[in-house]
Amino acid sequence: MRSILESAAKGYSCLASWAGLLDRINVFPVADGDTGTNLRITLAPLQNEQLSHADLPGLLARTAVGNSGNIAAAFFQEFLRVKNPRHLADMAFAGYEKARQAVLDPRQGTMLDVFATLHNALAATPGPLTTVEFLPLCGELQNSVLATSELIPELEEAGVVDSGALAMFIFFEGFFTSLIEFPQTSSPIMRLFGEKLALSESWQPSAAPVHCLDLLLSPHDNSPLPDHEVLSALGESVVVNKQDGSLKIHLHTRDPQRVQSELTGMGRVDCWKDEDMAQQSLPAAYTQGQVHIMTDAAGSLDPATAAAEGITLLDSYIICEDVAMPESLCDHAGIYTRLGQGKQVTTAQASDFERHQHYASAVQQFSHVLYLAAGSVYTGNYAAASAWKQRHDSEERLTVLDSGAASGRLALMALRTARFAASGTPADKVIIFARKQQHICREYVFIDSLKYLAAGGRVSRMKYLVGDLLHMKPVITPLADGATKQGVVRNRREQLAFACEKYRNFGESADLFLLQYSDNRQWVEDVAAPALLKLHPDAAVLLLPLSLTSGVHMGPGTWAIAFAGKE
Numbered sequence: 001m002r003s004i005l006e007s008a009a010k011g012y013s014c015l016a017s018w019a020g021l022l023d024r025i026n027v028f029p030v031a032d033g034d035t036g037t038n039l040r041i042t043l044a045p046l047q048n049e050q051l052s053h054a055d056l057p058g059l060l061a062r063t064a065v066g067n068s069g070n071i072a073a074a075f076f077q078e079f080l081r082v083k084n085p086r087h088l089a090d091m092a093f094a095g096y097e098k099a100r101q102a103v104l105d106p107r108q109g110t111m112l113d114v115f116a117t118l119h120n121a122l123a124a125t126p127g128p129l130t131t132v133e134f135l136p137l138c139g140e141l142q143n144s145v146l147a148t149s150e151l152i153p154e155l156e157e158a159g160v161v162d163s164g165a166l167a168m169f170i171f172f173e174g175f176f177t178s179l180i181e182f183p184q185t186s187s188p189i190m191r192l193f194g195e196k197l198a199l200s201e202s203w204q205p206s207a208a209p210v211h212c213l214d215l216l217l218s219p220h221d222n223s224p225l226p227d228h229e230v231l232s233a234l235g236e237s238v239v240v241n242k243q244d245g246s247l248k249i250h251l252h253t254r255d256p257q258r259v260q261s262e263l264t265g266m267g268r269v270d271c272w273k274d275e276d277m278a279q280q281s282l283p284a285a286y287t288q289g290q291v292h293i294m295t296d297a298a299g300s301l302d303p304a305t306a307a308a309e310g311i312t313l314l315d316s317y318i319i320c321e322d323v324a325m326p327e328s329l330c331d332h333a334g335i336y337t338r339l340g341q342g343k344q345v346t347t348a349q350a351s352d353f354e355r356h357q358h359y360a361s362a363v364q365q366f367s368h369v370l371y372l373a374a375g376s377v378y379t380g381n382y383a384a385a386s387a388w389k390q391r392h393d394s395e396e397r398l399t400v401l402d403s404g405a406a407s408g409r410l411a412l413m414a415l416r417t418a419r420f421a422a423s424g425t426p427a428d429k430v431i432i433f434a435r436k437q438q439h440i441c442r443e444y445v446f447i448d449s450l451k452y453l454a455a456g457g458r459v460s461r462m463k464y465l466v467g468d469l470l471h472m473k474p475v476i477t478p479l480a481d482g483a484t485k486q487g488v489v490r491n492r493r494e495q496l497a498f499a500c501e502k503y504r505n506f507g508e509s510a511d512l513f514l515l516q517y518s519d520n521r522q523w524v525e526d527v528a529a530p531a532l533l534k535l536h537p538d539a540a541v542l543l544l545p546l547s548l549t550s551g552v553h554m555g556p557g558t559w560a561i562a563f564a565g566k567e
Contacts, residue, residue, distance in 0.1 A: 004082055005049050005056075007178035012046040013354035014174030015039060015167055016326070017361040018189060020312055024283050025197060026163040028110075028154045029067060029237045030252060031205035032212065032277040035163040037303065038066030040326055042073050043171075046080075047317065047324045056080050059323065061243040065214055065273070068111065068164040070239040070250040075099040075115055077241075085129065085179065089122035104228050104238040109151030111164040117144040118172060134182055138173055142192055145169045149196055159200035161193060174357075190364045211256040212275040218246040218268045226266045234259050246270075252277075283307035291421040291430045292366035294358075295403075296374040296381055297328040298549040299410030300516045300560075305544065309418045314358050314381070317348045318548050324348065327548040335548060336519035336556045339452065345552050352384055359388050363397040368427045370434060372414050375404040377482050399431055404480025407550045408514045408562030409443035415512070415542075416441070416564065440565045444486060444502055445476050445550070446495040448557025478550075496528055499561050504535045506565045513539055513563035516546040519556045532561065 015022075019036030026035040045051060045059040057077040064073035079095035082088055096115040100106050121137045122129070129137070148162035149155045155162055166189075173187050190197065213235070219225050225247055232238050235253035242248075247267075253259050256274050263269050294312040295301070306313045306328075315326035320338060327347070338345055350358075362369045373382040382402040389398050403410050417434045425433075447453070475487040475498055489495050507513065513532065517524040521543070529541055545551075546558060 002178050002181060003049075004080065004085070004179070005046075005051070005053070007175045008046045008076075008080060009049050009351075010178035010353060011171040011173075011175035012043050013351065013357050014187070015043070015171045016315075016354060017357035018167070018170050020283065020307075021189075021197060021361075021365060022163045022167050023307070025158075025160040025166075025199060027158045027160065027199070027203075027205065028152055028162060030210055030212075030277060031158075032210075033283055033307070034066060035068045035167060037329065038069040039072060039164075039167050041065050041329050042069030043076070044325050044329075045323055046076075048322065051322075053081055053083060058244070061241060061248055063323070064241070064248060064250075066212065067237050067239060067250060067252075068167065070214075070241060070248065071099050071103060071111060071164070072168070074102040074239070074241050075111075088129070089119060089125070092119040092122055098241075102239050102241050104232040104240065105236075107152065109148040109155065109165075110162055111168045113144050113148065113151075114141060114165050114168040114172075117141055129176065129180055131180060131182055134176055134180055137176065141169045141172060146193065146196065157200070158203040159196065160198070161196045166193065188364065189361070210252050210254060210277045212250075212252055212277055213256060213259060214248075214250050214271070214273040214275075215263070215269055216243070216246050216248055216271040217263055217266065218270060220267055223267070230266070234262060283310070289367060290424050291427050292362065292369045293372065293414055293418040293421060294362055294369055295372040295410060295414040296379065297326070298374040298379060298406050298547050299372075299414055300408045300514065300544050300547040300550070300562075301328075301411045301414060302544055303328050305415075305542070309415060310422070311414055311418050312358075312362060314350070314355065316350060316379070316549050318552060319346045319348055320344075330548055332545050332548065332551070333519065335552065339552065340519075340556050347549055347552055349379060349381070355381065355384050356388050359385060359398060360392065363393065363395075367397065369398045370417070370421070370427070370430060371398060371400045372403045372410065372417065372434060373400060374406050374410055375478065375480055376402050377404075377480065378406050378478070399427070401431070401434055402480075404438055405441070405443075406478040407443060407445065407547050408516050408544070408560050409441050409478060411544065411547075412441045412443075412512070412514055412562045412564065413437040415514075437564075438480075440508075441562065442502070442506060442565050443477055443560060443562040444499055445478070445483075445554070445560040446489075446499070446558065447474050447476065447554050448492075449555055450474070452555030453553060492523070495559075496531055499528070500531060500535060503532055503561065503563060507536055507539070507563045508566055511536075511539055511564050512542060513561060514542050514544055516544050516560040516562070518546050518551050518554070518558045520559055521545075524559050528559065528561075 022036030023033045042064045060073040064070045075095035078098045079091045082091035121140045125133045145165045148165045235251035237252045239250040297313040297315045317324040318327050318330050376382040385400045420433045421430045472488045476483045
């Protein structure tokens with residue numbers, strides 16, 4: 001058998017590959033379309049197989065977000081204490097009890113049911129789990145998920161299973177497949193759950209405005225913290241986990257100011273996060289026959305824009321303070337603050353196993369997938385996808401293109417291709433269009449200081465010192481053969497003049513251009529965007545955060561423009 005933590009990492013990779021679907025069917029307790037996203041953030045520490053069993057509970061408590069994330073964190077804080085597989089049933093029960101106690105108003109038809117089913121099935125297994133017992137276990141977990149659509153009226157009306165329960169099925173199947181070294185590589189999720197993975201055409205989400213709050217409540221001067229009865233009166237979907245003498249609280253409310261005021265009288269409020277779910281919506285639905293676009297988060301597309309355009313993002317990881325987080329889900333401001341303080345922040349590609357799960361998930365969900373991979377000179381993603389396709393894609397449902405691009409140029413190629421494909425354009429024409437974007441999409445990246453590239457070994461130390469002494473700021477373009485220098489300027493005013501000249505001479509007037517920022521959004525939005533729009537007033541501008549895969553190495557102060565050139 002493999003180790004518990006190694007198997008947990010595999011379970012996480014399986015869950016992450018279905019996060020987009022989990023978001024699309026997330027209608028309970030509110031239709032905010034973020035169950036998959038929140039679980040990816042919450043369980044990201046499981047990717048680090050070097051962490052000890054003792055480290056994980058604290059990390060999971062800190063990273064937990066959202067209703068599903070806080071419930072899952074409560075379960076895994078106990079379940080992943082297990083070191084010997086013989087004790088899995090006991091730890092599953094401990095995890096279920098902790099998760100159930102954390103939910104102040106537990107309901108049938110949620111991931112709690114899957115936890116209970118897991119414990120009962122493991123408790124009934126004589127001796128160590130084997131391949132023979134694994135298949136019935138998966139069947140029981142599957143039935144538990146299918147039952148959720150009949151136990152909760154909101155799910156029955158929408159015609160789907162509970163998103164959190166499905167997430168736990170996917171996780172545990174991957175976990176146990178790894179633990180007992182079962183020879184199955186990916187689960188037929190679309191076949192197992194069928195029509196329960198698509199929202200009913202007649203279903204409409206509730207329009208009631210709701211705020212999703214996550215916070216930490218600590219005691220004042222050793223005074224007692226409020227009990228569950230007091231906290232349950234503050235809102236709905238209340239989840240409370242104890243954490244080092246404090247309470248990690250998640251709840252939904254229509255009046256966040258009142259909740260904050262009341263909690264302030266009960267203790268010290270820290271780590272306050274207020275998410276207005278009126279600003280959220282379920283990701284775009286997929287139209288049968290439409291070519292689905294998949295690309296790397298190394299392109300500067302944020303999750304909200306990608307979801308709205310129906311694009312799947314494949315993440316690399318940002319590693320900070322020994323925690324690896326999917327790059328598209330990181331706190332950008334926090335990363336640049338750490339870089340500015342001289343703290344070490346690095347990047348890492350997803351494991352081959354996780355990448356393979358994403359490819360398998362995509363070809364199950366969509367009739368044809370076009371993967372615009374980041375340039376092979378920058379990552380190994382194109383090679384990994386091509387190798388997987390050769391072994392597993394006998395039906396030719398996945399097309400892999402080496403974009404030769406990164407950051408904003410890759411984002412623009414993906415956006416333009418997705419919009420071209422949205423009307424149901426045949427796959428062969430979409431592929432031709434995507435190849436054409438490689439030749440017409442341009443990008444200019446303006447670096448404020450060479451020291452971050454020097455720290456990462458991407459420019460020689462001597463070259464950095466010379467450039468810094470002369471106050472020179474390079475302008476680069478990521479191309480198929482690597483990042484090439486396009487010019488050198490002295491200050492931000494000259495950077496903007498350079499961008500305006502290139503956009504004036506080569507930009508398509510009636511099209512879209514992307515502006516990317518690092519820690520300088522206000523200047524990019526208030527100064528750069530108006531200056532560039534004067535050149536082509538009929539163009540649309542999209543303001544996006546620079547991909548952290550690029551931003552970590554280029555550093556604070558970096559910004560960029562990407563646009564389609566004239567044909």
